[in-house]
Amino acid sequence: MAAILSGDRLRFLLGRFKDRLWVKPLVVCLLSIVAAFIAKLVDGTTLAQHVPEIAAESVETLLSIMAGSMLVIATFSVASMVSAYASAASTATPRSFTLVVGDDASQNALSTFVGAFIFSVVALVAVKNNYFEAAGLFILFVLTVCVFGMVIFTFVRWVDRIARLGRMGSTIEKVEKAATAALKRRRNAPTLRGVKLTSEPHGRTVVATSVGYVQHIDIAAIQAWAEENDVRVIVAALPGTFAAPGRALAYISNLSREQGLEQKQEDFDDTRVVRSFHIGPDRLFDDDPRFGLVVLSEIAGRALSPAVNDPGTAIGVIGTLLRLLVLWGEPAVEQDEQAPSYDRVEVPEISVRDMFDDAFTAIARDGAGMVEVAVRLQKALHALALVGDPALRAAAEYHGRLALKRAKAALAMEEDYTAVRDVAMFSETGSQRNY
Template structure:
């Protein structure tokens, strides 16, 4: 199921999938209408003029192609805006927008439906029952297109805007964090010892996008070994960096073929949001860093991103919603937990560095890290305190006005236990 979820998520990012499905359904509806000619329905329904159906279909065919072309142009403009105003890494989320894909699918599907239906009507394909059903379906399709167009206009006005892009990135990151929080070891057992055994290397260069833990468990059970992962989703895989180690060979057994272990790692050219929560944090930090650049000079967006990061780490600190069975379902696959320090580095380093000279950003960052330190999670507290001290050091070096620096120091408000040694008076 996890593998299926990953594949379906990949298909959602392809613009041609939904239009193709809708086109096939549209063609099917044209031929399904013919089936009603052989039923008693033809004696019960009123007779519909062939000219009226043909006129309605002609209007739809003439307008849908224009609207579909216009929608594609608008979507391309929104995609370009998202890449330019936010970050190119957000492109896949904007492409996967449901409202835009549904609108494009509806327009293209209505166009194909009208063309095929006109051809059938012109060739006297229908009798009374089929023509009535075709008229009803045409009216429903026309109503659906109007509703979709009105809804899509409201959506396209926001698509590609900074706020909409941030919402999509935060949502995708939150979903990835929730899945990793509920399964911190990807349904495997926790890797506690230093990895040892026979190393398994990648055969291609790219980012680990997905790991099929169930396949690794099945292979390990078959060969009576253990698989210790060293590369999590988001890791840059190279032929000289082990993806995993295979340990637990019997002394009298020959080493098994480790090719299935490599095949369990889905490696691609780009990082994906689905199984890599750190990537979402990186993208949010990139958006904030771009907003803090001298060319953009938009500290408000950086402050907005800081607030979103607080929400995401608060989500991580909530109790897991997994089942009550504490026994790991894949006990022969050992998986390391994601590092909280690495997550904080991804999220806050860029903002602390590029916003050190802006007092409003520095103050907001100190308050956000203070909030995270008080959530009650020990790992989050340690990482937050470390980055509070680091951010204060950056601000101390970047702020030239003593009053601004005093404001940031007041916002930091370290307790005696939290104050880093480097900041001691």
């Protein structure tokens, strides 16, 4: 039960519901129906003697205005949101679609408009059928005024937000925010709270049964299964790995055999281990820090394409990638010095070299022929080399030299290449200069 209700699993499941556009409107609709009948609770009390009498016609008028306008506004908001989604997919990258759909302000606005419509319809029907008495009409009038105020405030706030939703800067900001959260989570738990992998994976192979990307690993469930069977599980596919039938997800090491006892590996039913790897058609940001780097790199690559020719966006993305990788090089949040929570699960750490490949390979390739992009890339790699982390420095050295080679092959003017070479930290003339 502890494995099923682990906090990490609940976070993943709740995150999936958050991405659904219908969840918040549905919840608000249910709350609006409840609110419409709350006024009935005060009928029959002494409140009617202390509140002013409200004419039923005035309440009907307000509710009729709300019912007639909210559905139109909700329809308009949906059309505006769809337009913003299409803009994000065409100007940035389709991989950012889930982040734009999950925009809290847009979901809250749509929920408010639909909820106000449902509230007004239900309350209007109740008023026309004389469901409320004097006290109930007063409370309903107060609720209606509050709903009106909430709608107006939400609409004004939403207009400002929808003007930015789907724009390049807003999309990059959302991707950076999602990548930052994933990087912080993995930096503080580099082995997903398991044991660090110290040797080559070995043992019985657990293979995938479906095609897709590993979106989440329920380490708690694997730990519980490993304890039941007295084995050790070695994770081979981190979130973001492409899985297919025959592809190894994990390896099972028989502790009983290591201790000189006999137990056939064929006796293990690894179905629960396979189910612990949540595989879906797309990569997700939550548990896959590298995916945020990939999406940012795609945005920069599209900006550098001849059809768009927007090196400024690529330069901005390089700055975003620099912030993210500097964040990765910062010390993790101090935790209690205890044994790992899941001591029977070995998990490899993310390779810094792979993260640099995701972030900078496409930009260095597509921007090699643009001197301003090549110069900014060399400066960013120089800054990463000075962070102080040995892995970051080694990866920055490698990609700095590789980017310089690409620039040399792509830049036709000797002066342009000289400008890039002069800021490159590992060229013949580029020493450790401050930029």
